[in-house]
Amino acid sequence: MVLTEDSNSTEGRRHEVHCCKRDEADDVIQKLQEKARTQIDEGKLHDALQNLNKSLAMEQKLYGKKHPKVAATLNTMGEVLSNCGADCRYTALAALEESLEIRQDQLPPGSEDTAATVKNLWLLLHESNVAISTENEEMTFQDFDEGGQVY
Numbered sequence: 001m002v003l004t005e006d007s008n009s010t011e012g013r014r015h016e017v018h019c020c021k022r023d024e025a026d027d028v029i030q031k032l033q034e035k036a037r038t039q040i041d042e043g044k045l046h047d048a049l050q051n052l053n054k055s056l057a058m059e060q061k062l063y064g065k066k067h068p069k070v071a072a073t074l075n076t077m078g079e080v081l082s083n084c085g086a087d088c089r090y091t092a093l094a095a096l097e098e099s100l101e102i103r104q105d106q107l108p109p110g111s112e113d114t115a116a117t118v119k120n121l122w123l124l125l126h127e128s129n130v131a132i133s134t135e136n137e138e139m140t141f142q143d144f145d146e147g148g149q150v151y
Helices: 022-041 045-063 068-082 086-106 112-140
Strands: 002-005 014-017
Touching: 022 045, 022 068, 045 068, 068 086, 068 112, 086 112
Parallel strands: none
Antiparallel strands: 002 014
């Protein structure tokens, strides 16, 4: 399934177009992922996430939810979300965890792809811990009145 905008509509309505052949669906997925990579390189992270999301939906329907290609897309989404700020950390963590679960189940032990997802999880958690530590340090250096109240 591919979502396309209706060029005749001023409201930008979306219509489903069903791909008849697996090769056609693979081509659409590949194009969406290439477009997302370009958008990532250009710093258009939210646009990239939209294309990765479309790609993910198609991959899950085409290959199943536990396929290594699905895990690769989830890993990429986790990387992108990790760079979207603190508000996206939880979603990034969820995408990376799902990717890791699929890769551990579907790929052989010691897989480079699995190791890459573990590294991405570690980087995200490390960044989160650094942010928390920085917040705590800022609180430590604030002035307190005699009653222990921050002023």
